[in-house]
Amino acid sequence: MKRFLAVFFLLSSLSILSQTKVGGIILDELGDPIAFANIIFKNSSEGTITNDNGRFYLESDDTYETITVTFIGYESRDIHLPQKVNYGMEIVLNESMEQLKEVIVYTGKQSKKDNPAIDILRKIWAKKRENGVRKFKQYKYDKYEKIEFDLNTIDSALIQSKLFRGLEFMFEDLDTSRITGKTYLPFFLNETFSKVYGDNILNREKEDVLGNKSSGFEGNQAITAFVEDLYSDYDIYDNYLRFFDKSFTSPLSKTGIDTYNYVLSDSTYIDNKWCYNIIYYPRRKNELTFKGDFWVNDTTFAIKKINMQVTKSANINWVKDIYIEQDFDVVNDSVFLLKRDYMLSDFAFSKKEKSRGVYGKRTTVFDNYEFDVSRPEPFYKAESDPYDPRVFSQDTTFWKNARLESLSDDESGIFKLLDTLKTVPKFRTYYDIVSILGSGYIEIDKWNIDIGDVYSTFGYNDAEGMRIRGGARTYFGQNDTWRLEGYMAYGFSDHKFKHGLSGKFLLDRKTRLILSGGNRRDIEQLGLSLTSTNDVLGRSIASSSLVTVGSNDRLTNINLSTLGLEMEPVKNFRIRLGSSLRTLGSALPDAFNLDYVDADSPTGISSEVKQFDVSTTLIYTPGKRTIGYGVERANINDDHSEVVLNYTKGISGFLESDFDYERLQFSYRKPWQVGGFGRLTTSVELGKTFGEVPLALLSVVPGNQTLFSLYNVFPNLDFYEFVTDTYATVHLEHNFNGRLFSRIPFLRKFNLREIVGLRGAWGQLSDENIALSAPANIPLMAPEDQIYWEYSFGVGNIFKILRIDFNFRGNYLDNPDARPFGITGTFGFNF
Incomplete structure (x- = not known):
C-alpha cells in the first residue's frame, strides 16, 4: 500500500484514436453558459451533458457528421461537424417561443401529461x-x-x-x-x-x-x-x-x-x-x-x-x-x-x-x-x-x-x-521522498529495514519535557510472515532512556495463528481508554501533546511485558489469548500518585502496582475487508461494525503480582449511512470489575485535555476526573456532510460540513475500592447519581482539511476545575 x-x-x-471528437461550450443569447444541456450524435444513442460551466466533450468510435443540442426552454439545434475532430466549439441556443414547462414535482399523484418522464420513472420503481x-x-x-x-x-x-x-x-x-x-x-x-x-x-x-x-x-x-x-x-x-x-x-x-x-x-x-x-x-x-x-x-x-x-x-x-x-x-x-x-x-x-x-x-x-x-x-x-x-x-x-x-x-x-x-535515478529520488511522506518510514532496501516512524520523532510532556524517539522495523515485503519492531526514546527533563520492542510471527496462514510478544518501558498518559493498554509500541497523543488544557501532570511510568496468541478460525472472527505483566507508578508523584493501602508494606502504603493478568478476547467484525496475507494486514474499509467481548483475570502471587480480580467488558461500534443525511457513528461500552483493586487498575472514564478532537472520549473531562469499577458509556456522532449548510445561500459556496455529537457516561465505584485508594492525592468520583453527558457542534471541511468542534458540558459543573466549554480540532485529507 x-x-x-x-x-x-x-x-x-x-x-x-476514435473516429469523431467534439468539445466546446453551450451558451445562451446573453453569453451565459448553459449547464446540463444535452448533446447527442444525431441518429444515435451516444451523448453527454454539459457541466456546470456549460462545457462538454463527446467522442465516438463511429463517424458522425452532426450533433443535436437541446435544453428545456431553448430551441434545439443541429450542428454540422466539418471534420472528425472539432474542439473549441461555441454553440448558442436561442430561447424558444413556446417554452417547454419545467418539470414540476407534485407531492400527490401526478398524471402522465404533467411529465411523461416522471410517469416512466414510477414504472421503473x-x-x-x-x-x-x-x-x-x-x-x-x-x-x-x-x-x-x-x-x-x-x-x-x-x-x-x-x-x-x-x-x-x-x-x-x-x-x-x-x-x-x-x-x-x-x-x-x-x-x-x-x-x-x-x-x-x-x-x-x-x-x-x-x-x-x-x-x-x-x-x-x-x-x-x-x-x-x-x-x-x-x-x-x-x-x-x-x-x-x-x-x-x-x-x-x-x-x-x-x-x-x-x-x-x-x-x-x-x-x-x-x-x-x-x-x-x-x-x-x-x-x-x-x-x-x-x-x-x-x-x-x-x-x-x-x-x-x-x-x-x-x-x-x-x-x-x-x-x-x-x-x-x-x-x-x-x-x-x-x-x-x-x-x-x-x-x-x-x-x-x-x-x-x-x-x-x-x-x-x-x-x-x-x-x-x-x-x-x-x-x-x-x-x-x-x-x-x-x-x-x-x-x-x-x-x-x-x-x-x-x-x-x-x-x-x-x-x-x-x-x-525504475532505472532512472531522478524518478527513484522522487519516489523515495514521497514514500517517506506517505508511510512515515525511510526504506533501507539493502538491509530490509525501515527507519521510523518519522512522525514520532519529537514530543513533549510535563514529566519528560522535550523528547526524541527513533525506531526501526524489519520489512522484506508487505506479506512478511514475521516482523520485529522497536524504538528508543530520551527525555531531556528526566534524563532517562525509554524503549519498546515487539515481535509478531504468523504460525499458520489458514487460521491466521499469530504469536506475539514484547516489552515496553516508557511514560504514558493512561485514562484515554476504558481498556488497559497492551500495546508495547504505540503511544497516545496525550502523552506527547505540545499544548494541553489545564494541568496535564497525571502521567504514569509503565513497564509492560506481553505474550499473546491470536487466531481467526472464521473470517472476521478473532480469538485472542494473552497475558501481561505490568508495573505502574506515577511519573510525577507530587502532582499525581497511585498510592494505595498495603498491609504488607512497612509504611502501610505502596505507590507502585505490579500486576499479572491473563485475558480472553473475542472480536467480531462483520463486513471488514483487509489486504495482504502476512503477519500484519491493513484494513481497507471503515464501514463495518465491531463487537468486542473481553474477560480479564488478575492473578496475585504469580511473578510477584499484587491483586486478584476479574473484569468483564463489552463494546459495540457501528457506523451508519443515513441515506442522504450523512453518516452516524455509534458506540456503546459496558464493563464491570469484580474484586478490590487500586486506582491504577480501575476503569477511568476517558477524558481529553488535548486540543485534538478524538472519538470515544469526553473532551470536557480532565484525565482521571471520573474513576469507576462499573461503567456504561454511549457516543453518538453524526456528520451531515454539508446537507444543512448547502441550503444556506451565503454558506453554500464554502462546502462546509456540520457535525453534531452527544455523549454520556454512567459509573459506580465501590466503597471498598475508594478505601483501598484513599492515600491517592486526587479525588475519586464516579458519575453514579446522574449520567454525565456532553454535546458538541462541529464545522468540518474548513479549507478542505480542518475541523473545529465546540464542546459543551451538560452537568457536574461543580466538580473542581470543571470545564463547561472547550474547543478542539483536527485536520486531515478526507473526501
Missing part, C-alpha cells in the same frame, strides 16, 4: 428488480476487471518543466480521454480475471481469482484492494449510492423526484429493443447528486444503459469528476444482466477546469453466463486463495483468452514504461 500511495501522489504532482442472476437457482459468469491510473491534463509546460527534465520519454505516447477530452498518460494498470459461482438456494457465492497482473509495483493486491474500496460495488436501483464514504442520491431512487429534474428526451431502438431516453439533472447545488441520462426499455422498464456524472458543485474533496457508465443486456421481462461497468474518477487538488490530476479508472466486464448448474455445498465452502503465487504468474496465453475487453496500445505500454522508469 505504501508503495502505491507514493507513486499515486508523486504522479499527482507531477491509442487508438414498480418493476424494480434485483440482479438477474438472483432469478435462477444457480449461476456462473466470468468477470474481468481492469484498473488504471493516468496522469492527466498534460501540456507542453508540464513536459518541459524542471520537474520532468530527463523524464521526457514518459510523454511520447499520450492519449485523449473520451469522457473529458484531456490528454493523459497511463502509469499504472492492474488486471484481474475470475470466475464467480453462486447458489441462490444455498445462499452461497464464491469468486475464484485465476489471474492478477500488475504493471510492476510491488504489493499489487494492496493496490487492487485500495482501488476497489474507492470504487465499491453499487446497485443503481438503490436509493443511495456510496462513493468515497458519501451517499449520493441515485437518479432511479424514489426520492429522486425531490432531488432531480427529469426530461423525456428521445426514443429509439437499442439492440432491437425500443427504449426511452430520459435526461436528469439536480434541482439544487452543493448536494451529492449526478447529472446524465439513461435509456429504459418501453415494456419491461428495465434500464438498458445509464451514465452518471457527479455535479461539479457536489460537496466532495480532491475529486474533480466522477463518471459512471453501465450497460445491461435485457434478456426478458424478469431478467437483466450487467454487461459492462465503467467508472472514472478525476483526482485533483482543485476543481478548476485546467487543473492537473490523476484519473482512476475501473472497467469491469461480465460474460459467459451459465445458469441452473448445481454444485455441492462443499464446493462453495472451499474458498480459493487470491494470493496464490500462481495467480500472479499467468502467461501471455492466459491473458489473451481472459481479457473480455482488449487493452489499447497505451495500456499495453504501461508495463514497458514502468520498467524503464
Whole structure:
C-alpha cells in the first residue's frame, strides 16, 4: 500500500484514436453558459451533458457528421461537424417561443401529461428488480476487471518543466480521454480475471481469482484492494449510492423526484429493443447528486444503459469528476444482466477546469453466463486463495483468452514504461521522498529495514519535557510472515532512556495463528481508554501533546511485558489469548500518585502496582475487508461494525503480582449511512470489575485535555476526573456532510460540513475500592447519581482539511476545575 500511495501522489504532482471528437461550450443569447444541456450524435444513442460551466466533450468510435443540442426552454439545434475532430466549439441556443414547462414535482399523484418522464420513472420503481442472476437457482459468469491510473491534463509546460527534465520519454505516447477530452498518460494498470459461482438456494457465492497482473509495483493486491474500496460495488436501483464514504442520491431512487429534474428526451431502438431516453439533472447545488441520462426499455422498464456524472458543485474533496457508465443486456421481462461497468474518477487538488490530476479508472466486464448448474455445498465452502503465487504468474496465453475487453496500445505500454522508469535515478529520488511522506518510514532496501516512524520523532510532556524517539522495523515485503519492531526514546527533563520492542510471527496462514510478544518501558498518559493498554509500541497523543488544557501532570511510568496468541478460525472472527505483566507508578508523584493501602508494606502504603493478568478476547467484525496475507494486514474499509467481548483475570502471587480480580467488558461500534443525511457513528461500552483493586487498575472514564478532537472520549473531562469499577458509556456522532449548510445561500459556496455529537457516561465505584485508594492525592468520583453527558457542534471541511468542534458540558459543573466549554480540532485529507 505504501508503495502505491507514493507513486499515486508523486504522479499527482507531477491509442487508438476514435473516429469523431467534439468539445466546446453551450451558451445562451446573453453569453451565459448553459449547464446540463444535452448533446447527442444525431441518429444515435451516444451523448453527454454539459457541466456546470456549460462545457462538454463527446467522442465516438463511429463517424458522425452532426450533433443535436437541446435544453428545456431553448430551441434545439443541429450542428454540422466539418471534420472528425472539432474542439473549441461555441454553440448558442436561442430561447424558444413556446417554452417547454419545467418539470414540476407534485407531492400527490401526478398524471402522465404533467411529465411523461416522471410517469416512466414510477414504472421503473414498480418493476424494480434485483440482479438477474438472483432469478435462477444457480449461476456462473466470468468477470474481468481492469484498473488504471493516468496522469492527466498534460501540456507542453508540464513536459518541459524542471520537474520532468530527463523524464521526457514518459510523454511520447499520450492519449485523449473520451469522457473529458484531456490528454493523459497511463502509469499504472492492474488486471484481474475470475470466475464467480453462486447458489441462490444455498445462499452461497464464491469468486475464484485465476489471474492478477500488475504493471510492476510491488504489493499489487494492496493496490487492487485500495482501488476497489474507492470504487465499491453499487446497485443503481438503490436509493443511495456510496462513493468515497458519501451517499449520493441515485437518479432511479424514489426520492429522486425531490432531488432531480427529469426530461423525456428521445426514443429509439437499442439492440432491437425500443427504449426511452430520459435526461436528469439536480434541482439544487452543493448536494451529492449526478447529472446524465439513461435509456429504459418501453415494456419491461428495465434500464438498458445509464451514465452518471457527479455535479461539479457536489460537496466532495480532491475529486474533480466522477463518471459512471453501465450497460445491461435485457434478456426478458424478469431478467437483466450487467454487461459492462465503467467508472472514472478525476483526482485533483482543485476543481478548476485546467487543473492537473490523476484519473482512476475501473472497467469491469461480465460474460459467459451459465445458469441452473448445481454444485455441492462443499464446493462453495472451499474458498480459493487470491494470493496464490500462481495467480500472479499467468502467461501471455492466459491473458489473451481472459481479457473480455482488449487493452489499447497505451495500456499495453504501461508495463514497458514502468520498467524503464525504475532505472532512472531522478524518478527513484522522487519516489523515495514521497514514500517517506506517505508511510512515515525511510526504506533501507539493502538491509530490509525501515527507519521510523518519522512522525514520532519529537514530543513533549510535563514529566519528560522535550523528547526524541527513533525506531526501526524489519520489512522484506508487505506479506512478511514475521516482523520485529522497536524504538528508543530520551527525555531531556528526566534524563532517562525509554524503549519498546515487539515481535509478531504468523504460525499458520489458514487460521491466521499469530504469536506475539514484547516489552515496553516508557511514560504514558493512561485514562484515554476504558481498556488497559497492551500495546508495547504505540503511544497516545496525550502523552506527547505540545499544548494541553489545564494541568496535564497525571502521567504514569509503565513497564509492560506481553505474550499473546491470536487466531481467526472464521473470517472476521478473532480469538485472542494473552497475558501481561505490568508495573505502574506515577511519573510525577507530587502532582499525581497511585498510592494505595498495603498491609504488607512497612509504611502501610505502596505507590507502585505490579500486576499479572491473563485475558480472553473475542472480536467480531462483520463486513471488514483487509489486504495482504502476512503477519500484519491493513484494513481497507471503515464501514463495518465491531463487537468486542473481553474477560480479564488478575492473578496475585504469580511473578510477584499484587491483586486478584476479574473484569468483564463489552463494546459495540457501528457506523451508519443515513441515506442522504450523512453518516452516524455509534458506540456503546459496558464493563464491570469484580474484586478490590487500586486506582491504577480501575476503569477511568476517558477524558481529553488535548486540543485534538478524538472519538470515544469526553473532551470536557480532565484525565482521571471520573474513576469507576462499573461503567456504561454511549457516543453518538453524526456528520451531515454539508446537507444543512448547502441550503444556506451565503454558506453554500464554502462546502462546509456540520457535525453534531452527544455523549454520556454512567459509573459506580465501590466503597471498598475508594478505601483501598484513599492515600491517592486526587479525588475519586464516579458519575453514579446522574449520567454525565456532553454535546458538541462541529464545522468540518474548513479549507478542505480542518475541523473545529465546540464542546459543551451538560452537568457536574461543580466538580473542581470543571470545564463547561472547550474547543478542539483536527485536520486531515478526507473526501
